[in-house]
Amino acid sequence: MRPLILIAAAFALVIALILALPTPFSTADSAADPENFAITGVRVFDGQAFLEAVDVIVRDGRIEHMGPGLSIPRDLTPIDGRGQTLLPGLIDAHVHTFGQAQADALRFGVTTLLDMFTSPAMLPEARRQRAQANQSQMADLYSAGVLATARGGHGTQYGIPVPPVSAPEDAKEWVAARVAEGSDFIKIVIEPGRLWGTPRPTLDEPTVRALVTAAHAHGLMTLAHVSTEADAIMAVEAGVDGLVHVFADRPASAEFLNLARERGVFVVPTTVVMAGVGGQLDLDALLAEDGIGERLSVEQQASLRGAGWSAPNGQALLAQSLENTAVLHTAGIPLLAGSDAPNPGTAHGLSVHVELEFLVQAGMRPDQALHAATLLPAEHFGLEDRGCIRTGCRADLLLVNGDPGTDIRATRQIAAVWKNGLPVTLERSPAETAAAGTARAATDLLSAAEIARWMPSDDRFLGGRSEAQLERDVDGKISVGGELAAGSQFAYAGLLWSAGQPFMSPIDLTERKRLLIRVRGDSGPWMAMLFSGATPGAAAPLQLPLIPGGDGAGLNVNLADVAGLEMGQFQAIGVFAVGSPRDFGFELVEARLE
Amino acid sequence: MNAGARFEHSAHWQFTRAAFLGLWRMPAYSLPTLLFPVGFYVFFGLLMNPAFAQWMLATFATFGVVGTALFAFGVGVAMERSQGWWLLLRAAPTPFSAVLAGKLAAVMGFALMIVLIMAWLAAVFGGVRLESGQWLALVAVLIAGTLPFSLLGLALGLWLSPNAAPAIINVLYLPLALLSGLWIPVSQLPAMVQGLAVWLPPYHLAGLALHVSGTHAGPWLQHLLALAAFTVLSAGLAALAWRRFKGA
Known part of the structure; x- marks a missing residue:
């Protein structure tokens, strides 16, 4: 009897082992109306290496499988990918997310943003959005929230309130507050500002160490901003997991290389921002490339054209950045692609492609550079299903014409982008295109020509929830209404007039001496905000309350008396309802720059 | 004797058992046959080309x-054969078919182990997902696929000297695998050797396996016909060799 039982048992075991093998993803729980498609005969960069002439099947927002000459089920839309290259959606490992950054990045195939400082009000929505995976309007966002810096240190000049870290004893509580806000990792600024000519207070070594310990206790990674090798060594010794710039004050020493290798830190060189602030980019050539200009929003154009921080000797800065990037690469230190957009000379999305070109210039092979913008950051940041094209990966995809393996600039020849398996609209919205005219500032900002240039503006730019809607009519009347909602640290909603074009680009208005603003409406309060400086949005606006009087409120100021205002680089005037949350409405009855 | 006991004492069962244990206990056979394909799959498939896991x-x-x-x-x-064992078996009252069937059953047992190990590695580490019917069909095709290659092996084993056999079979096996696209898809091979694949039986077995697992489109009938023809050819060769052996 024994062998028959044995055979029967073995047979049953074999059948059980086969039947227990996993079956395809269930389609029942997927989003409604998913786009299922197959890209055939395409060259694929899978996050690590190139594969020739394969078919990739995308179903329910994920890569189902791939291989050469697959049987394409009839319910899939076939897309002929011959002559094209399919890449995982790119990951930008250093951005700052304001306004339309997530939409702007997506039009350039950058599908995941690793943000190193933004308003914490954005974090809950970012978490919800990236978990749902059902939209194709925005790149997904992982963020540090606000950064750790000294009181008055680098990072406090941008208008977002930053709770300072004054001493090592603050670290625990400070990190716990970030965890509560939903930060995905902790960004630490070590920036004495010497290299940039504006000395600032900075965190000391014991405080950095305490922040790292506190962050690691919560299971959060720590990233450090440094600009000098001495600070880089300090940060790595203090235990940070990555540096989000390459230092460029001097050639990288063996001491740093050994230390970095031993501690296993990665570096996000951001050479593109070094080139940007140093004025070393040929923007005209870049914008002349097919398909790039049409896809830039006004915000992208503004940041791209933003004047640099007058960094001393931009050429040397870029050269040293590239040299150190090359040395780090040769030493085997993992490098991740990051742009530091929207700093001057960069634009969300586009600048990742430029950074890839710099990484190749620094000696990386194209496949290594692409790895640095896909699978490598995904691995370092624990993003399981991103930066890869293989079974089960999220269908965040970038299809380009040509072969980035031979010419890395081919990544900019974008044919299509998918987010969560859904096609992305590559052109910017028509409204934005219309706004990108050119005009010079008039005296009466409510004249027939100027009235069209006022735009609604609210704290959603910083992640708030207030909403402003504009109504204008031809006889110089413009009114704004909506909801002023709690949700950001500073709620505001109203309207904004940009002096230059593109939006918020600085122009010289030194000949103007007075500003007159008058509004009529609900009980207020209202505030005017003046934006100036070389870099759009870089500095916090100057706030001038409107004084109640008559049937409304207004101001009449001598511009020379406004401390901190740079009329030579004037950007914009905003008029906002502020204060307690309410439904608001007011009419702008006077706005003059005399 | 009841059915179970009859089976236990049957020559077929005893030879199957003996053949399987014989292979299992010979590390020179069992280690490379199990470890090489599995190891190659893990390295070239799951680690190097995860996208091609399926x-x-x-x-x-x-x-x-x-x-x-x-x-x-x-x-x-x-x-x-060279050890004189086959001469002894021929003299014994056992049906010789039991010797061959036992060996074939043992081979199928080994094949089953290989396929199951790889399937589970593919599922767990390669994210491969197939319908249950496709998993079953894949296993079934590959187990059945051992038949023609066993016949070819039998012909070679009857023909070759024990010293020459391992060398010659390796020399056949490895290029056959490469040119049949078992390591790299035929489409990724140099153009000049791509045309050879259709003349090689492993190409057709792989084609059938790719087809039933829903991995590759393309017609399946040509693969089946090619394998059938190859089976007949191998059986013919084995029969010729058998006659030569009996005459020896």
């Missing part, structure tokens, strides 16, 4: 089962 499951499993059959029969028969 494709390579079919082709490396084909590589594995073809090797199992060729070596068990080709090298095994040549050795047993």
